Amino acid sequence: MTEELRQEETLAASSPLIEMTGINKYYPVGKNQLHVLKNLNLTIERGEFLMIMGKSGSGKTTLMNIIGFLDQTSDGSYIFDEQDVSQLTENQKSELRNKYIGFIFQQFFLIQSLNVSQNVELPMVYEGQKKESKRKKIAEHYLQLVGLEGKESSKTTELSGGQQQRVAIARALVNEPLLIMADEPTGALDSETSADIMNILSDLNKEGKTIVMVTHDNDMKKYASRVVYMKDGLFLTEEEFNHA
Ligand SMILES: Nc1ncnc2c1ncn2[C@@H]1O[C@H](COP(=O)(O)OP(=O)(O)O)[C@@H](O)[C@H]1O
């Protein structure tokens, strides 16, 4: 058997990273319930670059928060890496989140009182397993990967928006997560800087990282291996979405 075939077999045999079935989400609004996610089914395979496309208010961030264990479903089943998320305690979810999921947000969310390296080291500090010297080495490695070598001691406020997002990407990578989640990661960047950031994410995906990204920007589709379209808490086909 060739190496390629063997790899294909291993991949085919592995379970999806994420399996969601019949997911609903309601937010209480006064005496009423706002139905934000409507009976969604979503399977995400390992190695995908999945893009969730939809206008503002369609429920993308709500779905991302659920995928990242930051929020709970109202009902339905959510299996992450073969584990039933509804059976996990808050502590277990925090641990899994820190270990298996790297987050990137539109607003970067860097801590200004910490330098660049310290920001990147944070997920390792939370994990609490590595000495400071080891953390610094790992941070340096990932900062190099995103093209920020030499910026370890810089203040985050001295960096451009694109550089700050690179720091956030390095921070998302240091624990070697199974999944990178990016909510409008280029939403605060100009188009040239956006392309740089998307190329970094695209390279990470080509090296095998699973990525789920949310966007309202049609131009981002070209970076994805699969696109799902969302409107008013429902998944639509591309055709339905374009005519909606
Ligand atoms: N915590 C909340 N409480 C009540 N309504 C919310 C809350 N979060 C979001 N919503 C509503 O849920 C809908 C979907 O929001 P969101 O998931 O943020 O959409 P998107 O990210 O696609 O813009 C919107 O109508 C929004 O106003």
Ligand SMILES: [Mg+2]
């Ligand atoms: Mg949103």
